[in-house]
Amino acid sequence: MLIIGIAGGTGCGKTTVVDTILKELPEGEVGVISQDSYYKDTSHLSYDERVKINFDHPRSIDFDLLVDHLKQLKAGKTIEQPVYSFVKHNRTGDTVNTHPRKVIIVEGILILTNKELRDLFDIKIYVHADSDERLIRRLKRDISERGRDIEEVLSRYQNTLKPMHEQFIEPMKEYADIIIPNNRYNTVAVDIVKTIINDKL
Numbered sequence: 179m180l181i182i183g184i185a186g187g188t189g190c191g192k193t194t195v196v197d198t199i200l201k202e203l204p205e206g207e208v209g210v211i212s213q214d215s216y217y218k219d220t221s222h223l224s225y226d227e228r229v230k231i232n233f234d235h236p237r238s239i240d241f242d243l244l245v246d247h248l249k250q251l252k253a254g255k256t257i258e259q260p261v262y263s264f265v266k267h268n269r270t271g272d273t274v275n276t277h278p279r280k281v282i283i284v285e286g287i288l289i290l291t292n293k294e295l296r297d298l299f300d301i302k303i304y305v306h307a308d309s310d311e312r313l314i315r316r317l318k319r320d321i322s323e324r325g326r327d328i329e330e331v332l333s334r335y336q337n338t339l340k341p342m343h344e345q346f347i348e349p350m351k352e353y354a355d356i357i358i359p360n361n362r363y364n365t366v367a368v369d370i371v372k373t374i375i376n377d378k379l
């Protein structure tokens with residue numbers, strides 16, 4: 179099994195890169211695990227308490243479960259990937275049955291901050307987009323897809339996202355094997371990753 183980690187700040191285009199890769203590869207050959215599915219279960223908190231969580235800090239992620247799931251997939255076992263709701267700020271209680279594949283892509287802002295997880299990746303990719311570009315994309319996406327308003331996105335950006343990005347995410351570039359510049363759609367870089375994956379299929 180080839181395991182590829184794709185990191186980068188919010189809005190840099192990780193999901194879009196993954197979707198583009200998947201579109202042109204044989205269906206069902208490549209599996210995807212999103213770090214977002216592994217935000218810690220916060221059912222014991224009220225909605226008002228959950229809103230205040232710093233979702234850009236590594237401690238918000240259940241890395242133990244994520245590492246365990248990846249190891250199980252490597253061992254040929256099927257896992258139940260939790261489903262996360264950005265509207266409820268919590269896991270939904272549903273899971274997605276995820277089978278082992280020849281190639282597994284793990285994507286998320288913080289996946290390179292955890293050494294045990296990092297060591298499971300055969301290839302580490304960092305997608306870069308400038309912070310103004312990422313903020314614009316995040317604003318549009320969170321308002322249209324994640325039930326947020328402009329005030330919520332901007333205050334989260336100033337209070338947690340920006341400082342956490344500078345402290346935890348941007349420094350992870352150091353671990354990347356490949357850095358994809360993604361201020362504009364980068365078809366050349368995506369084609370290179372596709373070629374690497376195709377070689378393995």
Ligand SMILES: Nc1ncnc2c1ncn2[C@@H]1O[C@H](COP(=O)(O)OP(=O)(O)O)[C@@H](O)[C@H]1O
Pocket residue numbers: 186187188189190191192193194195315316319360361362363364
């Ligand atoms: N290269 C790009 N140029 C312009 N918009 C992009 C680009 N890549 C992604 N987007 C858009 O930006 C938003 C965030 O992209 P997404 O892939 O969800 O980022 P991430 O998963 O890194 O948070 C989406 O609405 C997406 O359509």
Ligand SMILES: Nc1ccn([C@@H]2O[C@H](COP(=O)(O)O)[C@@H](O)[C@H]2O)c(=O)n1
Pocket residue numbers: 187188189192193214217233234263264266267268286287334339
């Ligand atoms: N309940 C939540 C959980 C996370 N976030 C934000 O999502 C970002 C990570 O997801 P991307 O798809 O953008 O990589 C992260 O920056 C968190 O702030 C949230 O807003 N609400």
